[in-house]
Amino acid sequence: MAGSIEQRIPLGAEGAVSLPLLDRIHQWVVTVDHKRLGLMYIAGGLVFFIVAGLQAMTIRLQLAIPNAGIVPPDMFNRLMTMHGTTMVFLVGMPILTGFFNYLVPLMIGARDLAFPRLNAFGFWLWLFGALLLYFSYIGGNGLYGAGSAPDVGWFAYAPLTERAFSRGNSTDYWILSIFLTSVGSTATALNLITTTFTMRCEGMTLRKMPVLVWMSLVVSFMILIVLPPLSAAQVMLLLDRFVGAHFFDTQAGGSAVLWQHFFWIFGHPEVYILVIPAFGFASEIIPVFSRKVIFGYEVMVAATVAIGFISMSVWAHHMFAVGMTPAGNAFFATSTMLVGVPTGIKIFNWIGTMWGGKIRFKVPMLFSVAFLLQFLIAGLTGIMLAVAPFDWQLTDTYFVVAHFHYVLVGAIIFMIFAAVYYWFPKATGKMLNEHLGKWHFWLFFIGFHLTFDTMHFAGLHGMPRRIYTYQPGRGLDTLNLIETFGALVQAAAVLCLFVNVVRSLRSGEEAGNDPWDAWTLEWATTSPPPAYNFVEQPVVRSRRPLWDLKHPDDPDSKYE
């Protein structure tokens, strides 16, 4: 059939556009092009972002007033489990993987990733895993009246996940789906590491790579180290459930705390796996819109590597209340606070980059500045949670919910939006509308603060997380109503983004190759880039090859 298409379609750009729909879909399905796979990851992630967002809206409506009856308790528990699992594994991971997929080869002047087929394999595994999780809504009923979607919480504490307490198959769907997406992530990590080490263009030493490529390297190594404990725990849990092993089965002498260790050895570094890409976006966007080179490149990279290492020794700060020894609590409090030092260094360096610049407040920069302030607050509430005795009060309350949404939304989602506005012109050749973008930003910013700032206070007022309702008369009514209102404002903001994307794809302003006057290699090729990325392999002499081209009198290579 492929041959007949070539005979029917004349060569050239116009011929490519008029391809029949089925053939175009076929091209996307069989593609091994890193750009197409990257876009498919991002698009898939955005679809699940809508799904998880609707789940969050339902949760917020149920909690808007005390004793509300919008959803029954078991459905609420499924919603909060699916919201958490979806946001981490089906939104955060694929979108960030997608950006790395798209950008790393372009930024290092390569034509594709080292293993294009492995890349496609990883994507389809992720998609299959994602669909498997959602198929649980249909297939979770192993026994009559048991199950539907998983309802054990996204960290699925044992022994609630054992057969005795979780009948039916919903937990099995949860286990297998996460296991599959983990295999996909591992494949991508291997691919990115190999690509970065072997396929950089001439002149691009490790110390001349863009910061974002360094971030992808650190994240990929972290994935290789921390996903195996999660997968191992999933296999153990599966053995518990199907062949009567007793790893976490407390009724037969298993350990509930063991699961918590396994999960958080993965779970805490996972937060950094998600936020380090956001650091990467900020380190590309803030310099371009401040018109200045990144301040302290080596320190930025070293700080990220330090975060990568330290973040693997902090996991038990999720477990200060499980009754560890005082020495154990003191150790994990110490390591957790230490991670604040390199994180602080990064914030200071971004400020150093803006200092003395000429800041242009385009939409990507607005999101980046909000990211700086919100990530600062997230870090400081993180220090509060690291103070183990304070954590005995705060853990498992809405204060924690507020804290990690400050990281996951205030830092990561804000930077994902920044990255979408920044690289959309490269990927599509069309600009996103600046006016609608500003509506998106301000609505999202206001909604975010209405929702998540108030959650801190609900936690201090004694509201535990994961409760489907709360009683009147406990001082929680007003706070929760404000949170729900803020959630609706955020939903309106996300609607602006989708309107913007659709309008721009139909009739957006042409972007040209380099709309932001930027400096890294992806802006040297056309928008969208051709399948082979670059006609000739580029040669670079500094971290900002396009700066060197634009300022031949004063190139970076003189200073690095």
Add this chain to the structure above:
Amino acid sequence: MKRWLPILIGLVGSPIIAFANDWGMGASNAKIPPPTIFTPVSTPANEIDTVAYFTITVCAAIFVIVAGLVVYSIIRFREPPGDDGREPAQVYGSNPIEFAWTTVPILIVFVLILTTARTIYSVQAAPRPPDSILVHVIGHQWWWEFRYPELGVVTANELHVPLSDRAHPTPTFLDLESADVAHSFWVPRLAGKTDVIPNRKNTMWIDPHQPGIYLGQCAEYCGTEHALMLLRVVVEPRPDFDRWIAAQKQRAVADASVDHGRQIFETTACVNCHVVQGTAAEGRFGPDLTHLMARETIGAGAAMNTPDNLKTWVHDPSTIKPGALMPAMNLSQKDLDDLVAYLVTLH
């Protein structure tokens, strides 16, 4: 449109109807100060309060300085309108500055670590004095069992402890265990939370300095009714506490006028799960009912303990607490009335 109207009204109205019936809990809660962590009345909560204020102050200072720098730079260094488009001076970094903003945070972290460690040890490593009260707390899906092994009392959901004098402290030590999944015991005004984990024994202690009722609840997700696994701690002066203990040690009141209700209780499934001392009821899965009417609430704080609520509960607990593990008893109206008439004699 007309066809959709009832559905629309139903959608909007149902939460409001649900809100209308809180089984008397809203009015009861409103009489008790809200459980915020910043009004501590017990030593562990006080110590946490102190370290919390210190940490918040340090973090607020850091926030003001760093956020000030961000705000200053976005105002001061924004590109002026009509700019000539020339690039600003490129600054690649500075080792002395990097050194400074590495060292200062390390010093701050050092101070915080010392403060943290001191509080951890003073709360966790406190020895149990001989005249303290010991309570075994057992978490169940979705209620609390309290056993006083040295005093021979078993009760549920409302923990009674004696007031502790600062001069002569009589703290209460809690041994925490779970009968099923992981829970967490949390009464914010008395102490931080400690997880209640099956196959593991945890310990915590409280020494309340002020009489009153303190609200708390399970803080670790434990299944369907996690939200309604509430608890109350009743702190009373020692003589009152001793009187309560003495009353709890009595066998159940036998009132001949409610014999029919007692017979229903003893001949239906009730006895499989509940204890009433001095009767055939020796079940272990549910709360001890010997002195049911000494408790203000039923269903682990889901409803006020009134005859009407008891009837609703016994008829079908899921009306009040959907997913509760007690089955609907489906008694005839007469049997239900007689049974509840018996239950309300269990003072």
